[in-house]
Amino acid sequence: MYNHRLLSGSDNVDKWTQQSLWDAVLHNVRIVTSTPAILLDALSHGFVQMPRIALLIFDEGTNNETTQLSPTANSPQLTDVWEKV
Numbered sequence: 602m603y604n605h606r607l608l609s610g611s612d613n614v615d616k617w618t619q620q621s622l623w624d625a626v627l628h629n630v631r632i633v634t635s636t637p638a639i640l641l642d643a644l645s646h647g648f649v650q651m652p653r654i655a656l657l658i659f660d661e662g663t664n665n666e667t668t669q670l671s672p673t674a675n676s677p678q679l680t681d682v683w684e685k686v
Contacts, residue, residue, distance in 0.1 A: 603631035608639050623648040
């Protein structure tokens with residue numbers, strides 16, 4: 602069985618400024634669910650490295666022809682991070 606962790610704004614992830622905290626929270630965790638903004642922040646600050654990510658899914662399934670795309674869809678910041686790998 603794989604350990605799963607949900608990271609959300611209610612975890613105050615934006616206040617996690619120490620690598621040791623990220624390492625402790627993600628220790629033995631194989632599946633992480635988060636918003637694109639949390640992933641971008643973790644990648645931008647070097648707390649998470651792209652080579653550690655085996656599968657990355659962007660779920661825009663709630664969007665359809667009558668709803669507007671989320672502001673993080675096709676995020677140029679995430680595209681920039683991805684291209685650097």
